[in-house]
Amino acid sequence: MRRTALAGVLAAVLGASVTGGALPAGAAETPVSQGRAALASSSERGDLSPAAAVDGRNDTRWSSRFDDPQWLQVDLGRPTAIKKIVLNWEHAYATAFRIQTSDGGGRWRTVHRTTAGKGGVQTLDVSATGRYVRLHATERSSRYGVSLWEFQVFGKGTASPAPSATPTTSTVPKPSSTPTRTPTSGPSATPSRTPGTGPSATPTTSTTPRPSTTPTRTPTSGPSTPATPVPEVPAETSAKKGVGVWQAPGVSAALAASGASWYYTWAPHHNGVTTPASAEFVPMIWGAASVTDQNLAQAKAAGPYLLGFNEPDLAEQSNMSVEKALSLWPRLTATGQKIGSPAVAYGGDTPGGWLDRFMTGASQKGYRVDFITLHWYGGDFRTEAAVGQLRSYIQAVYERYRKPIWLTEFALIDFSNGVRFPTDAQQAAFVTASTKMLASLPYVQRYAWFGLPSSDTEPNSGLFRSNGAATAAGRAFQAAG
Structure with missing residues (x-):
């Protein structure tokens, strides 16, 4: 520890x-x-x-x-x-x-x-x-x-409760404190796990929660001091390039500086993030408890796309049977949005796996699924090998379902024995090479890095620190076209 x-x-x-x-x-x-x-x-x-x-x-x-x-x-x-x-x-x-x-x-x-x-x-x-x-x-x-x-x-004595600064709602899913990843099934030399992982040529498994490997802030005494504004850094923008975002100091400025054309928060709302003019927010219905009239209305108002359930194949995530997911699916498709499949943690290309059974059931019932959503984490930190494993996994999933692919979580994190991160240089090299590869695949519609905020003190895969400075991976992400 x-x-x-x-x-x-x-x-x-x-x-x-x-x-x-x-x-x-x-x-x-x-x-x-x-x-x-x-x-x-x-x-x-x-x-x-x-x-x-x-x-x-x-x-x-x-x-x-x-x-x-x-x-x-x-x-x-x-x-x-x-x-x-x-x-x-x-x-x-x-x-x-x-x-x-x-x-x-x-x-x-x-x-x-x-x-x-x-x-x-x-x-x-x-x-x-x-x-x-x-x-x-x-x-x-x-x-x-x-x-x-x-x-x-x-x-000693009571105090009148003050209104909560950030009210929580009963519709919020109660995911287990830590999402877990499981080895993705795909042939891989070194399985790696991380938040939602899809098997990859090198299976990557991961049990990381949503933003979990993410940055940790050093303790402050009292209200936190305002973060230094993110400097104006030229960033390339691509219609495919996106990022997973959660609350952190300066997160809205970091999102604007990243060059991402879209982002999501694992929720149907922006979660306090200011959307830059150059980016689009995409809502998600996280799990069974998230399927409420209020959340669906919020998601519908957010735009043309909707992301389905988050890692239903993991007990630590939305933890849903295929049958439960199928029973709720008509409520999601009723929004009229283009909808992505549930994002499995691994095994998206496995015959008889969670995603395969869901897609088979949806086809039999005539339910609409417009694109496939995947997660992938790599435990082989060699750039060429990791990119090849990711590509093999995505290609195998595409060939199985013949639908556009959205890769909504990916990074180099090895979950095979605890949690191990590559060096900053290795992570940055992977960002550069993997985004170039993803841009070249016509069936990959969008991808989202995990994630935008970065820890100031611990190894992680984030792009921007709390003072607004881009990490090595962040600079590589900015330069990705």
């Missing part, structure tokens, strides 16, 4: 104890944290934002990217006497974490720490004061991120 030292953290333990227990369901006491402004080091996807951990609901959650450390912080609005903290962990929990408080100015006091976290619901009795309260997780229980249904801070 990677660990990053936090400057300015005071190691004074003020005496806290952990007691097992259940959430105070139906209790009259309202957490002073409920509805308050929350920040996090990262979010796996836009719908898994920090606000979801303080909204008073046990069916929405925050989930981080897949690396250490991660943190979640809530602003109580004023210095508050704190007596108890309740952590309601999703399956992806932290084995080592600290609870810290601060009055601002970058000085944090540690009021509880453990290296033996077991997940579930943890009630921490503390005696502390502070305006800001932070969970600082230093070790994850799995290769995924960390995820909380609720982060509740109880004080």
Whole structure:
């Protein structure tokens, strides 16, 4: 596990104890944290934002990217006497974490720490004061991120809940804290896994959630400082070139600077991203819980295209049987948009695989599927080999279904034994060569890199850091025509 030292953290333990227990369901006491402004080091996807951990609901959650450390912080609005903290962990929990408080100015006091976290619901009795309260997780229980249904801070006296800065909705899917990838079936020398992967000549498997390998932000004390504007960098624009986007500092400016002609957020809405004049937003219906009248109306209003379910073949993602997906498909096609198939994590070219059974069922029922959506992650970091494996996979899928291809997640990430990234130079070389290859294939209509934001401190596949600077892969993406 990677660990990053936090400057300015005071190691004074003020005496806290952990007691097992259940959430105070139906209790009259309202957490002073409920509805308050929350920040996090990262979010796996836009719908898994920090606000979801303080909204008073046990069916929405925050989930981080897949690396250490991660943190979640809530602003109580004023210095508050704190007596108890309740952590309601999703399956992806932290084995080592600290609870810290601060009055601002970058000085944090540690009021509880453990290296033996077991997940579930943890009630921490503390005696502390502070305006800001932070969970600082230093070790994850799995290769995924960390995820909380609720982060509740109880004080002496109650506070009126403030409206949530980013309200969460009940229609948001509850994907498992970390999407997982599975080896893509395609002949490949080195299977690689990553968020949605389609088999590739070299199968790549991955169990990475949506934006998960994505960047992590270094902890800040209090509200984050504005990111440095992205410099004006000339970027080539291609009708095919797109990117997956999630909330991060300066993300709208980065999108404009990237040269992407389209983007998506794994949701039917923009998720607060400003669409540049040169780009188009494409909505997605993520999973079964996302099939609501409101989401379908939002998606229909967004434009001519619609992306189907996200990695239904993975329990950690939308986790749907072929039969369930087919039963819901008419509601998606009723929007009248050009619709992409569910994006399987791997095995898109496999006879009898999830996608094959879906496409067979859709054909038998007369359901419309306008294009095939794929994911692919490569674990062979040699440029020529990786590009060849990706091309072989896409070509095999095209030859099987004879429909246009949208590659909506791809990057070099090896999930075969933990998570391993190439060097910056290797990732950039792959961006250059793979986008050139994709541009040359007439049946590839669009592609989207995973993803736009980049971690400032950890290896990842992102294109732009929080200060607006393009990574080596980002510069290669800008230059891709």
